[in-house]
Amino acid sequence: MTVGPFESAPRPxxxxxxxxxxxxxxxxLKAAREAGLGSVAVFSDADASSLHVEVADEAVHIPGESLAETYLNSEALISAALSSGADAIHPGYGFLSERSDFAVAVVEAGLVWIGPPAEAISTMGDKISARVRMIESGVQVIPGEELTVPDGADHLGVLASCAARVGYPLLLKASAGGGGKGMREVREPKLLRTEYEAASREASAAFGDGTIYVEHLLTGARHVEVQILADSHGSCIHLNERDCSLQRRHQKVLEEAPSPAVDSELRQAMGAAAVKAAQAVGYEGAGTVEFLLSSSDDFYFLEMNTRLQVEHPVTEMTTGIDLVLKQFEVAAGLPLGIVQDDIGISGHAIEARVYAEDAARGFLPCVGRLSTWKIPQGPGIRVDSGVRQGDTVTIDFDPMLAKLIVHAPSRPAALRRLDTALSDLIALGVTTNIDFLRDVAAHHAFASGSVTTDFLDSSDVSALSMPEADPAVLVAVACASQRLGLERAASAGDLEASDEHTGHSGDPFRTLTRSFP
Amino acid sequence: MEWSVVEGTGRYTVGVSDSDGLLSVSSMQLDGSSVNPPDISISRADQTGQLKVEISGASHLAHVAKVGDDWWIHMDGRTHVVRMHESGSSEAESVQGGMSAPMPGTILEILVKQGQRVREGQTLLVMEAMKMEHRIQAPRAGEVTRLHYSVGDRVDMGTTLVEIGD
Known part of the structure; x- marks a missing residue:
């Protein structure tokens, strides 16, 4: 029996x-293995042959297809942990990661919760209580209020007067959630009703709660967020900022660290505000305090994400700190072991979110089988992927396939590395946003570091695209592929090529869980 | 066999000459008229699913994969799709001017009526798919000649939702 890393920790x-x-x-799961911990995955019916099942020591099937039966089913998840001998649960992001009742249930089941205290989750998860707490702690917030419609009251009247108090333009948000779902902009009163109804419907569908929060929309602002780390011994530090200003309908597209708009003085001020916000809720673990940064360098608290963020790798690349490992250590009750002065910034990192979506058709999610999936390699290139070659992309889940992260000594070098790496990322069989990501990253507005959160939504996306290849050449290549019988070669090549990335070369059993139509 | 670049216009026919696995284009027609064939030679690369493509003397590597009637091509850092057609076949089954569901989902809202005139880009209906709302917009101006579904209906990918006539 080997001794695990946290055997003698306060919460082993x-x-x-x-x-x-x-x-x-x-x-x-990979971080757990690297730390010398056992790893257990869970999977729904649709995920039986997904990559995350393969990388874990053990995988537990949670029967069902809907999210409510599977990844949102706290009872089934906890019993999966208990039956598999797991003694800690990491919630990832999304799903139950920001549900305080889940955090409570995990702890009550005698398991270690790898996340912040339930009280911090619930305070920050509720936009109203978060605002109140921030105002009390002296962190500046954006004007806004939650829409409370008394039973039987006319919601339009309440809505209109609330909108007038907050002031146009408005941002309607789902009180219960984030990630762009249930979020709508309203620039003039005549659109208020339709946008409110759409937002409320999306909020109900995504979070089971149609309550809407009405906020004043700051235009021409940047989205700058600060990563914080806190332990259970009273230490709290920040790991600098990430700039996620390049967004489409409030979904982040490219994220980078450090922010081109933040100098060291502003970084210190925002970092201090983020630490204050985290301490105000007794935070522990890794968390992110999101701010809107105005063109005059004023910053306003947006919300705190009490979990690991999708874009956490850019912070890892520029600080050299493994955030997931830190989450493990804090959950085990260990001290951070680092102080604010230890945190530096090394070079520049950019993350691109690779989605199965069609930029040319309103970014509609796309489905299909990834008959070719080759990821770029080289110094300063990291790909966090959830898919392999041969996998089928379905509508069951979020269409994000992978994140491509580059790290280089300077921002211009990182931009060049991003472009090269994106051009070497090959996804055939499913339409992706890879070409769009290249176009946006090369756009002078992004290259000069001057985009604000409204840039993509107010630009003509089709005008971004680079000149098309010569159709005659493409037709000749397709015709030659057919003539040379590449279709057979390509499908026979699936197995060989996918093994390259899974490290299961030559294992005949790998094919048993895969479909090769 | 005829070929078209998806999202592009026109049908190509291609004459290929094969010299020991090194292919070149001897003739090319676009919509029935001869066009200059590209100065190109193509052969298998060492890896499966890859081609060596030499265009006017410069060499490129292409990754290709066939899905249905489509050849997916990745070359020079960009992804393209070229579709194969039976010679003389008409434009797929897609109804002229019809708007089809881009993916499986549910109809949330229908914003137009049969007989209504719409302008290009006008939102016709709203669908929910993958927990997000998507607006289906008119590809061109015209009159709504048919609405195939009602609010709440589940639709499969590719089903025609609305037809627009002149």
Whole structure:
């Protein structure tokens, strides 16, 4: 029996179950293995042959297809942990990661919760209580209020007067959630009703709660967020900022660290505000305090994400700190072991979110089988992927396939590395946003570091695209492929090529869980 | 066999000459008229699913994969799709001017009526798919000649939702 890393920690654990799927489950399961911990994955019917199942020591099937039966089913997840001998649960992001009742249930089941205290989750998860707490702690907030419609009252009247108090333009948000779902902009009163109804419907569908929060929309602002780390011994530090200003309908597209708009003085001020925000809720673990940064360098608290973020790798690349490992250590009750002065910035990192979506058709999610999936390699290139070659992309889940992260000594060098790496990322069989990502990253507005959060939504996306290839050449290549019988070669090549990335070369059993139509 | 670049216009026919696995284009027609064939030679690369493509003397590597009637091509850092057609076949089954569901989902809202005139880009209906709302917009101006579904209906990918006539 080998001794695990946290055997003698205040809250010891040795086997982590990840209550999630996709790239983040893969990321955390690998981190667990690297830390010398056991790893347990969970999977729904649709995920039986997904990558995260393969990288874990053990995988537990949670029967069902809907999210409510599987990744949102806290009872089934906890019993999966108990039955598999896991003694800690990491929730990843999304799903149950920001549900305080889940955090409570995990602890009540005698398991270690790899996340912040339930009280911090619930305070920050509720936009109203978060605002109140921030105002009390002296952190500046954006004007806004939650829409409370008394039973039987006319919601339009309440809505209109609330909108007038907050002031146009408005941003309607789901009180219960984030990630762009249930979020709508309203620039003039006549659109208020339709946008409110759409936002409320999306909020109900995504979070089971249609309550809407009405906020004043700051235009021409940047989205700058600060990563914080806190332990259970009273230490709290920040790991600098990430700039996620390049967004489309409030979904982040490219994220980078450091922010081109933040100098060291502003970094210190925002970092201090983020630490204050975290301490105000007794935070522990890794968390992110999101701010809107105005063109005059004023910053306003947006919300705190009490979990690991999708874009956490850019912080890891520029600080050299493994955030998932830190989450494990803090959960085990160990001190951070680093102080604010230890945190530096090394070079520049950019993350591009690779989605199965069609930029030319309103970014509609796309489905299909990834008959070719080759990821770029080289110094300063990291790919956090949730898929392999041969996998089928379905509508069951979020269409994010992978994250491509580059790291280089300077921002211009990182931009060049990003472009090269994106051009070497090959996805055939499913339409992706890879070409769009290249176009946007090369756009002078992004290259000069001057985009604000409204840039993509107010630009004509089709005008971004680079000149098309010569159709005659493409037709000749297709015709030659057909003539040379590449279709047979390509499907026979699946197995060989996918093994390259899974490290299961030559294992005949690998094919048993895969489909090769 | 005829070929078209998806999202592009026109049908190509291609004459290929094969010299020991090194292919070149001897003739090319676009919509029935001869066009200059590209100065190109193509052969298998060492790895499966890859081609060596030499265009006017410069060499490129292409990754290709066939899905249905489509050849997916990755070359020079960009992804393209070229579709194969039976010679003389008409434009797929897609209804002229019809708007089809881009993916499986549910109809949330229908914003137009049969007989209504719409402008290009006008939102016709709203669908929910993958927990997000998507607006289906008119590809061109015209009159709504048919609405195939009602609010709440589940639709499969590719089903025609609306037809627009002149």
């Amino acid at each position: 654990f040795s086997r982590v179950m990840v209550a999630n799927r996709g790239e983040i489950a893969v990321r955390i």
